[in-house]
Amino acid sequence: MSRLLRHRLFWPFVILAGLLLLNLVFTDHFFTIEIKEGHLYGSLIDIARFGAPLILVSIGMTLVIATGGIDLSVGSVVAIAGALACLRISLLDDQSSTGGVLAAMALALGLSLVLGAWNGLLVAGAGIQPIIATLILMVAGRGLAQLITDGQIITINSAPYKVVGGGYWLTLPFGIIVVALVLAISAFLTRRLALGLLIESVGGNAEASRLAGIGAKGVLIMVYAFCGLCAGIAGLMISSNVSSADGNNAGLWIELDAILAVVIGGTSLSGGRFSLGGTVLGALIIQTLTTTIYSIGVPPETTLLFKALVVTIVCLLQSPAFREKVFHRRRRPVTAPPVAEKKVKVSL
Amino acid sequence: METPTPILRMSGIEKQFPGVKALDGVDFRLMPGEVHALMGENGAGKSTLIKVLTGVYDIDGGTIELDGRRVDFASPLAAQHAGISTVYQEVNLCPNLSVAENIFIGREPRRFGRLQWRVMRDRAVEMLSQLDIHIDVTAQLATYSLAVQQMVAIARAVDIDAKVLILDEPTSSLDAGEVGRLFAVMRRLKEQGIAILFVSHFLDQIYEISDRVTVLRNGGLVGEYRTAELPQVELVGKMIGRELADLERLESRPTVRHTTPLIEAENLGRAGAIEPFQLTIHQGEVVGLAGLLGSGRTEIARLLFGADHASTGSLKVDGAQASLRTPRAAIRQKLAFCSENRRAEGLIPDLTVRDNIILALQAARGWTRPIPRRRQDELVQRYVAALNIRPGDPDQLVRNLSGGNQQKVLLARWLILEPRLLILDEPTRGIDVGAKAEIQRLVVELSDGGTAVLFISAELDEVLRLSHKVAVLRDRRVVSQLDNDEELTTDTLTETIASGARS
Amino acid sequence: MTSRTVPTGWPGIPRKYVPVLVTAGLFVAMFVAGGIRYQGFATGQIVLNVFIDNAFLLVVAVGMTFVILAGGIDLSVGSVVALSTMITASLLNDGWNAYAVILLVLVIGGVLGLGMGAIIHYFEIQPFIVTLAGMFLARGLCYTIGTDSIPITNPTFTTFAQSAVPLGPDLWITPSVLIGAVVVLVAAYVLHYTRLGRTVYATGGSEQSALLMGLPVARTKIAVYTISGFCSALGGVLLSFYMLSGYGLHAVGMELDAIAAVVIGGTLLTGGTGYLFGTVLGVLVLGLIQTIISFEGTLSSWWTRIFIGVLLFVFIVLQRLIGTRRTGWPRLRSRRVPVPAAGADD
Structure with missing residues (x-):
């Protein structure tokens, strides 16, 4: 039991379960999943479906954070990808031509990849602190997105594009399938292959990793590019969902939600070991929270209040200092490990 | 009093x-x-x-x-x-x-x-x-x-x-x-x-x-x-x-050996770090670097390993010109480097003993070719046992180990690569005497097995005890290279360091 | 003993002043370029207008400077500004006395900052996350007060908003600018001439060292967030003067502008290095970009963001270049080592 209590995903899991149970009180058949017209329906499915973009962005963010970095620009990339795809589709003679839509999407994803790689270059090549490096694109990116849409909201009417965010495939919402696919690919790359070890090593100690022969630059650029790509896919999903692109508001603050999801999922912001499963859990908590607020009839304006509350609770529960102070009532936190009497060389 | x-x-x-x-x-x-x-x-x-x-x-x-x-x-x-x-x-x-x-x-x-x-x-x-x-x-x-x-x-x-x-x-x-x-x-x-x-x-x-x-x-x-x-x-x-038996067992002086040159540095240097120097390391040879801190010992090690870029000179590996511009390139030539700064430049404290040990090998293979789990276990177990790393649990976080055991984990990381030259920068600093003796014995064994070692230490008697040849540094310059024969003592070394030439 | 001279960028100018000087040069260059290109640009009033339009940002950026110098970050400032306008507007509508409202708002801002600082310090949670939660909280509180814009009709406020302080022939500023100037002067004094200020720098330079030197790190860390909260609230009051309304969507993204101003002003985001004067210049540069774009006429507003992004890029690369040249001494190579809490690494 105590091992279970100390598992790093224990508290996030309890919170998610608690939120879901709370829904059951207010909504009948909350856990019911049924098949209508060959599609799966139900509140749980909706949470997964609406949460899909956030989960995607969070997956990319997890890897970036594991390298000891952070990517503030994902929200801007979301907007840019959606804007570019919608712009290209709106220029098509036939907005329903699958080929044209695919080409537009490929272009948008390609640009997302490039933007991500740009962040990676700044971080790995120029050695700029990640939070600052990505701040550049965060600020300029919104401008770029509006530049693409010329400050307008581009509305399109394209059946093939609608599938990305709102379609179904094999009875499942298309978004969930995409998420599952991206998650599987990430898990394969990091855990079956050795990318995860290299990422954790770079995040844990960059200089030591270099001296161990790890091409940290390559790893970093790849991870940031991957994060950009994830944000791009999320951008397509979001714009497809509403069949329009809004350079100003699409993906607004999604970087913050994604970072939250990662932190709630137990990955430390200082880099090192990461948990993709935890991140998905974290993103689901955030999405469930939003859904819950709607379903229990609290005014939606207060979503942010609850978010603040949940963030604080989860972070406090995960903070070793908080646990020491509140649960053990020790005078000072003593985290000293046993025998090792090592000195830290503080960087000067 | x-x-x-x-x-x-x-x-x-x-x-x-x-x-x-x-x-x-x-x-x-x-x-x-x-x-x-x-x-x-x-x-x-x-x-x-x-x-x-x-x-x-x-x-x-x-x-x-x-x-x-x-x-x-x-x-x-x-x-x-x-x-x-x-x-x-x-x-x-x-x-x-x-x-x-x-x-x-x-x-x-x-x-x-x-x-x-x-x-x-x-x-x-x-x-x-x-x-x-x-x-x-x-x-x-x-x-x-x-x-x-x-x-x-x-x-x-x-x-x-x-x-x-x-x-x-x-x-x-x-x-x-x-x-x-x-x-x-x-x-x-x-x-x-x-x-x-x-x-x-x-x-x-x-x-x-x-x-x-x-x-x-x-x-x-x-x-x-x-x-x-x-x-x-x-x-x-x-x-x-x-008792000091552990240390004394190593007292016999190593004999000078003449094998084929492995590394030849010609006028290798880096502005502001180390003046151009000549250095030849033969296969299976232990070369000691003696000099005060800041005399350029670590800088030589970093140049040979490609951790820093050389501004002058060239380097030959096996008689062929080699450009070691990054640690990766050096590792490909089977060179290995244990930094003096274990914590900042060696270990990944949040990873396990296992991950830390296989890190360099995995990096050399690239992330697309993971080391199979069974082979990981085999390698890790072998070196945990051989180097007497305690605690022997490969899934223990390396941050929880003592200094000596952390040093051994770092050594294990390089040993599984079977390097031809192992550069050890102050491997025995700040660790207990028992681990010190074990590491010294390991250097002797490696050398007997044909691995060349570049051994850097502030303790002159340790350098003398292990090295076939000692290069003396002073003020970022190699001032002398001495064979470790009967005449060489810590006193002569100290004198060389102090005067800048062999008297 | 080895003595090293302070490396300088140009002869006679300590390297630490270079980023600020570059920002100052940029401001002058932009002003001159604008003067050549546009009719009626090169007047003193243009500079004063930048102050008038950005007094609230200036005050917020001052608070942000404290936080960043101490090695932290405060994402909540924009939301606290919005919350302050909201509280101000709604309480004024309820007939409260204007001064009581202002006082209350300032206290609320300070208390919010204090709370965040305490959580950051005592529970050792990253400032990024805690102030993010603070951002959500403050924005959420705005919407619980009301989702629409609330106009301010209080006579004290409207009088204040419409009054001008003449500075000379054809030159004037608003009282808000005066308040901003006072805040800047007080803050500069605190940073340079008081123990609190120097401890802020020390904490940003190395928190662990500051602790072991016996400096009141806990108090300082909490103080900078309190200051930032207070400045945000004051910025909110100034914004209420400027907008004469309270709205939950005011000051969206202002935290980014404040951070950008601080960075463009030459303060390192890693903490410990920078000057308040740089922040003032940073705000001026941001304001002048907007002025130029409005003078240009054909340029759309989103170019502002793109320009700010480009400027950020230029300044960050510049700082990076200065930073790498300073670290020529091999034993002092600076590394990204997270500073652990005292004793945690033994």
């Missing part, structure tokens, strides 16, 4: 960390006007005792008396106010502030709450000149060498009307001249009646400066002795609690 009343008396100190008793009923006392050395292997409890004394940790049992009064420091600040000042090895000052501020911050001269910068500057200049240091006190601390920073830290500590000055390994980054200057300062402070607690790994320094020595082992007190009355061998025996 009559025994005066101690200024500080710690009795029956107990400190428990999760899973380990760090201090078990330790007594310790300090007389005014003495230099008191605190000795012990790593893990003996020296640092814990100091941290307890300076209020970083609270104690679980026992009493601390300062000037006859019982004290209980809640924070480093409280200890400072009571007159206990500490200078740490890693210089705990703020590199972004000026020298003057670093001396005075927290106690700046003020008038009506407004800082008086001019007064502060003048007083800083005056205080430093008392320590025979003449520098621009308005410059950022980070622009000065570590030795200067250390002196600034001491100036700060002394200014706090210290009754007790704790110097925690202050000499480990200083060269001989700087140590001499530090000792002069310590003697002056001693005359003023300040009690100095001194920690160092260098036995010679202990014998040179300390009046009394307290030895700890495994969190317990071994005893307190007059330094002059305690022979070195006995001191080491008390510290490690066993």
